[in-house]
Structures are given as structure tokens and as C-alpha cells.
Amino acid sequence: MISIRNLSKYYEIHHKKIPALKHVNLDVKPGEIYGIIGRSGAGKSTLIRCVNMLERPSEGNIYIEGTCVTEMGSAQLREARRQMGMIFQHFNLLQSRNVVDNIALPLELAGLSTDKIKTRVDELLGLTELSNHAKQYPSQLSGGQKQRVAIARALAYSPKVLLCDEATSSLDPQSTMSILELLRSINHELGITILLITHEMDVVKTICHRVGVIHQGEIIEQRNVIELFTDPHTQVAKDLVKASSRMEIPRVIKEMLQSSGDHDSGTIIRIAYHGESASQPIIGYLIQQYRININILQGNIETIQDQIVGVMIVEIKGDRTSVEKSISFLERNGLHVEILGYVQRDP
Ligand SMILES: Nc1ncnc2c1ncn2[C@@H]1O[C@H](COP(=O)(O)OP(=O)(O)O)[C@@H](O)[C@H]1O
Ligand SMILES: [Mg+2]
Known part of the structure; x- marks a missing residue:
């Protein structure tokens, strides 16, 4: 559907070439919701603007x-x-036009007849639940309603792809959820492929099927969302996941954390699981089977796209061999384990 091949973009500042995108390769499949996540300045807007050629790539091709x-x-x-x-963070509506006239704009520019425009705008008002606001002006609407108008306008010409640049970043949590719900139904009911960029993991978790992590102009990790969440590979992805699941090692433990341990130190691990392995009473089994002690320091269980996803930070105490066996038992059962460090504490 969308194929990006070896895309690079340089901006010239004081005769110096500053790279904003470096050799980006990406495929978005038909009917997919693909998210690009990264920190501010990572190159997200540049990337999405290259896709519809608002920005000319310096190298590479887009199909x-x-x-x-x-x-x-x-x-x-x-x-x-x-x-x-395309929709934007700040909606980009014409303030002097009411809802109907904002939505009608691309159809007017394409030269459609007044009758055709009216029929199509009515459909779009229904789709975006704006029928009761048809005659209002942008200044009379909430942020969520303005983004609905922008979505209706973006869909006016029945596009195959919707590009979303931080579409929910100016909205409160409730409006964010309702806009994401609308995007999901547009994708599901109309089969429109969505490429969205965001700095918020929660957006990705809520609606994306797959995600690319962008950092300093490079795509450093491409995964399905549950994989990224349970087993992030790069430090940037780990930080994004950590912030979103509100999972920090407790401060007292963090201060004691060492990179190696001896026979009587506790091992601090992050365990992540989803689907099948979630329901199994694995921790209880471990304690019985391997004669270790497990101290749960943090835990978070949530549903991501109808799958239960759990993340825990635990301390395992026991003899070296039992601890190692416990970790490989967890991995054999499909859980992701990351050793975060070791602590030495008084019993
Ligand atoms: N028109 C421009 N001219 C010069 N530099 C730009 C321009 N647009 C973006 N940049 C630079 O390119 C980098 C990526 O910017 P951008 O794509 O807006 O990132 P993001 O959307 O992830 O915050 C930043 O370092 C930014 O300062
Ligand atoms: Mg941006």
C-alpha cells in the first residue's frame, strides 16, 4: 500500500545539510493502522509530509x-x-467557514456539483457524528469536534489512505479516546489504511496494529504492538514502554542496583507476558518448584487490543542455579524476561 524505500531528507541551514531522515524503509499494508512513534524532533512530521509530498525527499522513493x-x-x-x-495536531480548519463549508472545501476545489457536494457532506456529517453542529464555526467547537471536522474533510474525496500527524496531541484524554475510536471505525468499516505518527505510546497501544520507532531520523525498531510492549529491543522503545506502563523500579531498589551480583544478592527482573501465559499461575509454580522467593515490586496488567498484557518487576532470591533455572522456565513458557540488575540487602 505505502512503500518507503531508502528515504532521506536533509534540511539546509546556513549552507549546512542537516539530516532529518536517514535511509528510512517502511511498508504499510493495505487496511492496516501503522503507527510511527518517537520523541519530539525525531523526524516524524518530516516523514509523513514526505509521504504526500508536502515535503520533497532528498533521496529515495515512495510508492x-x-x-x-x-x-x-x-x-x-x-x-x-x-x-x-491528512489530519493535523492543530486541525487546520478555516475559521471563516462553518462545519459544512469546511468539509465541502475539497469537493468544491475538485469542481463537484452543489447537489453532489451536499449529499457527500451529509454522509460525512453522519459518519463523524457532527450533524447537530453543521452550521457552527470552528471557534464554537471543542477540540474533539474540530478534529472530527478535519477528519470529515480529509475523507471527503474517499481517500484510500489517511495520514495523521499527532492528531490527538492537543486533546484531553476523553476526546483522544473518542477520536481514536472514530479512526478505528474508519479503518474497520471503510477499509482505509491509516499511517499515524505520535509521541504517545497510549495512542499506539489503543489502535495501531504495527509500529515503527523513529529516533534521530532512523527507524530503529519495527514490531507489532504487543511485541513492542512486552519485548522492546532498543533503549528508546524501552523508555517509551516504561513511561506508558508507569513501570519504574522502586527508587530504593534503584539506588542499590548493581550490574553484577554474588551468591546471596537478589536478582531484579522485568517479566512481560501476554495471551495464554497470562492466565497461568506461573509465579506460584516457580516458588514451589525451584525453592526461590519472589518479591513483586511492581505490577501492571492491561488489555491491549483484546489481549491481556502484563508487566511485572520482581526480585528473585535463592541460590544461583535455582534463579537461573527459574528464568529459563519463564522464557520456555513464553514470558519475556529482562534482568535489570542485582541488589544486596540485609535479610
Ligand atoms: N523546515 C525545516 N527546516 C529546517 N529544519 C527542519 C524543518 N522541519 C524540521 N526540521 C528539523 O528536522 C528535524 C525533524 O523534525 P520533525 O520532522 O518536525 O520532527 P518531529 O515531528 O518528530 O518532532 C528536527 O531537528 C527539526 O528541527
Ligand atoms: Mg511533528
């Missing part, structure tokens, strides 16, 4: 349904852009 948009002339590009709707 939408097999057609290379990076080599198109302006007439072709205008046509290709109709296949792609």
Missing part, C-alpha cells in the same frame, strides 16, 4: 499502491494526493 509518487509531475501528484487525506 502508493505501486505507483511512485516521488517521480510524479504536478498534475499527477494532485490526483495522487486525492487518494490521501
Whole structure:
């Protein structure tokens, strides 16, 4: 659906080339919700703006349904852009136009008849639940309602792809959830492929099927969402997951943490599990089977896309061999284990 090949983008500042994207390769499948997550300045907006050529790539190619948009002339590009709707953090509505006229704008520009425009706008008002606000102006709407107008406008020409640049970053948690719900139903009911960028893990957790982590202009990790959450590989992904699950090693333990341990130190591990392994009384079994003590320091269980996902930070105490056997038992049973360090404490 969307294929990005070896995409690089440099900005020139005082005659110096500053890279914003470096050799990005990415495939978004038809019907998928793909999230790009990264910190501020990582290159997210540049990437999404290259996809619809608001920004010209310095190197590389972008294909939408097999057609290379990076080599198109302006007439072709205008046509290709109709296949792609886009929404923004700050909605970008025309303040002087009411809801109906904002939504109608792309249809007017495309030269549709007044009747056709009215029919289509009515459909879109229904889809985005804005029928009761049709005559209001942006200044009279809440943030969530403004984003609904922007979504309706982006969908006016029935695009195949919707690009979302931090679409919920200015919204309160409740409006965020309702906009994400709307995006999910647009994806599900209309089959529209969604590429969204965000700095919020919660957005990714709520609606994305797959996710790419971007850092300093590079995609450093591409995973499905539950994999990323239970077993992040890169430090950036680990930090994002940690912040989102509110899972920190308790401060008193953190201060004592060492990178190696001896025979009587406790081993601090992060355990993550999902699906099947979640329901098994594994901890109880471990204590019985391997004669170790487990002290749960932090725990968080949540549902991500209908799967139970649990993350725990525990301290295991016991003799070296039993601790090692316990860890390999957990791994054999499909749990992800990361050793965070060792602590030496008075019994
Ligand atoms: N028009 C521009 N001119 C020069 N530098 C830019 C421009 N747009 C973005 N940048 C720089 O490129 C990098 C990536 O920016 P951006 O894509 O906006 O990141 P993000 O959306 O992840 O916050 C940043 O270092 C930013 O300062
Ligand atoms: Mg941005």
C-alpha cells in the first residue's frame, strides 16, 4: 500500500545539510493502522509530509499502491494526493467557514456539483457524528469536534489512505479516546489504511496494529504492538514502554542496583507476558518448584487490543542455579524476561 524505500531528507541551514531522515524503509499494508512513534524532533512530521509530498525527499522513493509518487509531475501528484487525506495536531480548519463549508472545501476545489457536494457532506456529517453542529464555526467547537471536522474533510474525496500527524496531541484524554475510536471505525468499516505518527505510546497501544520507532531520523525498531510492549529491543522503545506502563523500579531498589551480583544478592527482573501465559499461575509454580522467593515490586496488567498484557518487576532470591533455572522456565513458557540488575540487602 505505502512503500518507503531508502528515504532521506536533509534540511539546509546556513549552507549546512542537516539530516532529518536517514535511509528510512517502511511498508504499510493495505487496511492496516501503522503507527510511527518517537520523541519530539525525531523526524516524524518530516516523514509523513514526505509521504504526500508536502515535503520533497532528498533521496529515495515512495510508492502508493505501486505507483511512485516521488517521480510524479504536478498534475499527477494532485490526483495522487486525492487518494490521501491528512489530519493535523492543530486541525487546520478555516475559521471563516462553518462545519459544512469546511468539509465541502475539497469537493468544491475538485469542481463537484452543489447537489453532489451536499449529499457527500451529509454522509460525512453522519459518519463523524457532527450533524447537530453543521452550521457552527470552528471557534464554537471543542477540540474533539474540530478534529472530527478535519477528519470529515480529509475523507471527503474517499481517500484510500489517511495520514495523521499527532492528531490527538492537543486533546484531553476523553476526546483522544473518542477520536481514536472514530479512526478505528474508519479503518474497520471503510477499509482505509491509516499511517499515524505520535509521541504517545497510549495512542499506539489503543489502535495501531504495527509500529515503527523513529529516533534521530532512523527507524530503529519495527514490531507489532504487543511485541513492542512486552519485548522492546532498543533503549528508546524501552523508555517509551516504561513511561506508558508507569513501570519504574522502586527508587530504593534503584539506588542499590548493581550490574553484577554474588551468591546471596537478589536478582531484579522485568517479566512481560501476554495471551495464554497470562492466565497461568506461573509465579506460584516457580516458588514451589525451584525453592526461590519472589518479591513483586511492581505490577501492571492491561488489555491491549483484546489481549491481556502484563508487566511485572520482581526480585528473585535463592541460590544461583535455582534463579537461573527459574528464568529459563519463564522464557520456555513464553514470558519475556529482562534482568535489570542485582541488589544486596540485609535479610
Ligand atoms: N523546515 C525545516 N527546516 C529546517 N529544519 C527542519 C524543518 N522541519 C524540521 N526540521 C528539523 O528536522 C528535524 C525533524 O523534525 P520533525 O520532522 O518536525 O520532527 P518531529 O515531528 O518528530 O518532532 C528536527 O531537528 C527539526 O528541527
Ligand atoms: Mg511533528
